[in-house]
Amino acid sequence: xxxxxxxxxxxxxxxxxxxxxxxxxxxxxxxxxxxxxxxxxxxxxxxxxxxxxxxxxxxxxxxxxxxxxxxxxxxxxxxxxxxxxxxxxxxxxxxxxxxxxxxxxxxxxxxxxxxxxxxxxxxxxxxxxxxxxxxxxxxxxxxxxxxxxxxxxxxxxxxxxxxxxxxxxxxxxxxxxxxxxxxxxxxxxxxxxxxxxxxxxxxxxxxxxxxxxxxxxxxxxxxxxxxxxxxxxxxxxxxxxxxxxxxxxxxxxxxxxxxxxxxxxxxxxxxxxxxxxxxxxxxxxxxxxxxxxxxxxxxxxxxxxxxx
Amino acid sequence: xxxxxxxxxxxxxxxxxxxxxxxxxxxxxxxxxxxxxxxxxxxxxxxxxxxxxxxxxxxxxxxxxxxxxxxxxxxxxxxxxxxxxxxxxxxxxxxxxxxxxxxxxxxxxxxxxxxxxxxxxxxxxxxxxxxxxxxxxxxxxxxxxxxxxxxxxxxxxxxxxxxxxxxxxxxxxxxxxxxxxxxxxxxxxxxxxxxxxxxxxxxxxxxxxxxxxxxxxxxxxxxxxxxxxxxxxxxxxxx
Numbered sequence: 001x002x003x004x005x006x007x008x009x010x011x012x013x014x015x016x017x018x019x020x021x022x023x024x025x026x027x028x029x030x031x032x033x034x035x036x037x038x039x040x041x042x043x044x045x046x047x048x049x050x051x052x053x054x055x056x057x058x059x060x061x062x063x064x065x066x067x068x069x070x071x072x073x074x075x076x077x078x079x080x081x082x083x084x085x086x087x088x089x090x091x092x093x094x095x096x097x098x099x100x101x102x103x104x105x106x107x108x109x110x111x112x113x114x115x116x117x118x119x120x121x122x123x124x125x126x127x128x129x130x131x132x133x134x135x136x137x138x139x140x141x142x143x144x145x146x147x148x149x150x151x152x153x154x155x156x157x158x159x160x161x162x163x164x165x166x167x168x169x170x171x172x173x174x175x176x177x178x179x180x181x182x183x184x185x186x187x188x189x190x191x192x193x194x195x196x197x198x199x200x201x202x203x204x205x206x207x208x209x210x211x212x213x214x215x216x217x218x219x220x221x222x223x224x225x226x227x228x229x230x231x232x233x234x235x236x237x238x239x240x241x242x243x244x245x246x247x248x249x250x251x252x253x254x255x256x257x258x259x260x261x262x263x264x265x266x267x268x269x270x271x272x273x274x275x276x277x278x279x280x281x282x283x284x285x286x287x288x289x290x291x292x293x294x295x296x297x298x299x300x301x302x303x304x305x306x307x308x
Numbered sequence: 309x310x311x312x313x314x315x316x317x318x319x320x321x322x323x324x325x326x327x328x329x330x331x332x333x334x335x336x337x338x339x340x341x342x343x344x345x346x347x348x349x350x351x352x353x354x355x356x357x358x359x360x361x362x363x364x365x366x367x368x369x370x371x372x373x374x375x376x377x378x379x380x381x382x383x384x385x386x387x388x389x390x391x392x393x394x395x396x397x398x399x400x401x402x403x404x405x406x407x408x409x410x411x412x413x414x415x416x417x418x419x420x421x422x423x424x425x426x427x428x429x430x431x432x433x434x435x436x437x438x439x440x441x442x443x444x445x446x447x448x449x450x451x452x453x454x455x456x457x458x459x460x461x462x463x464x465x466x467x468x469x470x471x472x473x474x475x476x477x478x479x480x481x482x483x484x485x486x487x488x489x490x491x492x493x494x495x496x497x498x499x500x501x502x503x504x505x506x507x508x509x510x511x512x513x514x515x516x517x518x519x520x521x522x523x524x525x526x527x528x529x530x531x532x533x534x535x536x537x538x539x540x541x542x543x544x545x546x547x
Contacts, residue, residue: 034439114357125371150394
């Protein structure tokens with residue numbers, strides 16, 4: 001009580017202490033109120049409705065009845081569902097590392113400043129992202145054609161027979177190629193933006209320390225953009241699990257290779273809009289959403305934990 | 309800094325032990341030129357590399373060739389598309405025909421589509437931003453109780469041992485290059501240059517309450533030094 005010195009020190013301190021605000025200020029809620037309202041309306045309400053739907057079953061005899069968790073039980077025993085999940089998991093395990101790897105290499109190349117025509121590279125590699133997914137898939141679908149497409153042209157020109165990209169064995173890889181083509185530039189831009197904000201003084205310091213290019217990449221650049229890497233990975237994981245457009249459109253060209261339960265999303269779509277099994281479809285969708293959430297969360301935790 | 313660098317996962321014992329005396333001697337001879345010609349390789353203007361350009365060019369081809377195919381295909385008729393090679397123009401040049409077909413298709417429904425797109429873009433952007441932006445403002449300006457707690461937690465005078473490695477620095481570069489540092493570690497210039505190594509305050513790795521305010525990385529340096537901040541915030545009022 002009697003010591004007066006510490007308060008004086010407080011006033012002199014150069015570090016501006018954040019303005020005092022009531023910890024229970026309601027001003028903040030005034031700002032996020034509109035967002036929370038819209039969020040509840042367009043995000044939470046549909047989820048609640050799906051959960052509600054998933055607890056019922058609509059039968060010819062007996063009408064709509066409450067069945068509890070029966071739909072979930074059925075989904076967990078559903079081979080079609082697990083097969084589709086396996087497909088997107090394989091897709092995730094192969095396509096996402098390849099795509100992010102290419103993106104990262106390009107971003108590092110751009111950032112190194114050793115390219116001729118850097119700006120041209122940046123914009124040209126980003127260009128595919130500007131093509132709508134539907135157009136991109138149609139385009140690649142035409143090019144994949146062995147009779148009329150680019151693959152057919154190559155076969156004709158060189159007198160060889162390339163394997164049909166739309167055959168059952170290869171169609172997943174073909175879809176992976178389409179997705180990679182679309183999103184390499186997008187992820188490259190995320191990484192490049194993260195690389196650009198690294199303070200230049202670090203590179204100068206590294207040079208004084210005698211660090212080579214490779215060392216600068218592993219010791220400065222990669223650690224610095226870890227946040228961007230994690231974000232891009234999470235986006236890609238979600239995108240993989242939500243794979244729908246590409247198989248849905250390619251199905252017009254490869255009816256035998258792509259079934260209506262090719263991906264989980266496709267499966268729920270078919271269940272709901274072709275099979276009229278809204279309730280079961282809702283259960284499958286919710287399980288899929290939970291799986292996606294868990295995996296994305298694990299990736300985030302891991303990505304953030306590595307910093308320690 | 310030497311104390312913190314030992315805790316980092318990046319430093320490998322092999323590199324710290326490796327520099328033999330010969331390296332030291334070789335560097336001693338290099339010392340003078342290094343001081344004189346640092347501009348040759350400044351990070352801002354490294355030499356261009358043909359090899360790297362060619363390798364990146366492969367990805368460029370991957371990205372652009374399908375688009376070229378798309379543009380070329382747009383100039384062909386249905387028959388030409390099937391007959392001619394995909395990557396070069398056919399005998400027919402039907403681009404204008406195709407475009408006018410697009411516009412006149414179904415009594416010009418294409419314009420209706422364009423209008424729909426415009427509507428979607430404008431309303432979508434408004435719908436997205438009107439409710440969202442105040443929320444973003446809040447995230448930047450107003451502190452909720454949770455964040456306030458987070459800041460209080462950072463009020464410890466001294467960094468806890470576990471906190472050290474959180475700030476990435478360049479331990480291995482510094483460590484295995486410590487013999488050949490052209491400027492002594494205590495040289496003011498070297499200190500100036502080395503200081504940021506411990507200050508790579510990555511925005512996304514700190515506490516959200518702290519990072520969202522966009523604090524410049526200089527601040528973290530202040531916190532590191534047991535000076536200003538500890539004076540102002542850590543003195544317990546009860547004592």
